[in-house]
Amino acid sequence: MRDKLLIVGAGGFGRVVLEHAVLEYDCAFIDDGPEIGTLVNDVPVIGRTTELERFTEEYKKLVVAIGNNRFREEVYKRAEAVGYEFPNIIDPSAYISPYATLGKGVIILNNAVVQNNAQIGNGTILNSGVEAHHDSVIGDYCLIYANSVVRALTHVGDRVRIGSNVSISTGAQVPDDADIEDGSVVKK
Numbered sequence: 201m202r203d204k205l206l207i208v209g210a211g212g213f214g215r216v217v218l219e220h221a222v223l224e225y226d227c228a229f230i231d232d233g234p235e236i237g238t239l240v241n242d243v244p245v246i247g248r249t250t251e252l253e254r255f256t257e258e259y260k261k262l263v264v265a266i267g268n269n270r271f272r273e274e275v276y277k278r279a280e281a282v283g284y285e286f287p288n289i290i291d292p293s294a295y296i297s298p299y300a301t302l303g304k305g306v307i308i309l310n311n312a313v314v315q316n317n318a319q320i321g322n323g324t325i326l327n328s329g330v331e332a333h334h335d336s337v338i339g340d341y342c343l344i345y346a347n348s349v350v351r352a353l354t355h356v357g358d359r360v361r362i363g364s365n366v367s368i369s370t371g372a373q374v375p376d377d378a379d380i381e382d383g384s385v386v387k388k
Contacts (some may be wrong), residue, residue: 202226203290205287206259207330208249208275209266210240213325217265217307218243220291225261249275253282261285263295263305264323269359269377273341276305276323321358328337 205225255325286305303322310328318332321340329347339358348366363382
C-alpha cells in the first residue's frame with residue numbers, strides 16, 4: 201500500500217505537482233477555492249487550508265504547491281506544528297547530485313539540475329529546466345521559474361522569487377524576499 205499525500209493547492213501548479221506525486225503517492229488536494237468533493241485531474245479536493253489538523257490521522261505527508269512564497273511558508277509551518285512530514289517531489293528527469301543537500305518539501309520539476317554541493321532550502325520550488333550549480337545555496341521557500349540558472353558559489357536568500365530565463369552570476373548574493381523579473385541577469 202502506498203503512502204497518502206496531501207497536496208495543498210489544486211490550481212495550475214498543484215496539477216503539475218500532482219503529475220509527479222502520483223508516481224509514488226495516493227494523493228488528495230486541500231484548497232480554499234473549489235468546492236469540497238470537486239475532482240481535479242481525477243483527484244478530490246477534501247478540505248481547506250484551515251483544516252490541516254483534521255487530516256493528520258489519514259495523511260501523514262503534505263506538500264505545498266502554491267507559488268506565493270510567504271503563504272507557502274505559513275502553510276508549511278502550520279502543518280509542521282500538527283505533525284505532518286514533508287517529502288520532496290522530484291521529477292524522474294531531474295538530475296540531483298548525490299552530494300547536493302535538499303531540505304524538506306522541495307519540489308523539483310522536469311529537467312532541473314542540482315549540482316555537487318548545492319544546497320536547496322525547505323519548501324523551495326525549482327521549475328522545469330532550472331540549474332543550481334555547484335556550491336550554490338538557495339534558501340527556504342524560494343520559487344525559481346523555468347530555465348533560470350543559479351551559478352556556482354551564489355547565495356540566494358529566503359522567500360526569493362526568480363522569474364524565467366534569469367541568470368544569477370557566479371558568487372552573487374541575492375537578499376531575502378527579492379523579486380527578480382523574467383530575463384534578468386544578476387551580477388556579483
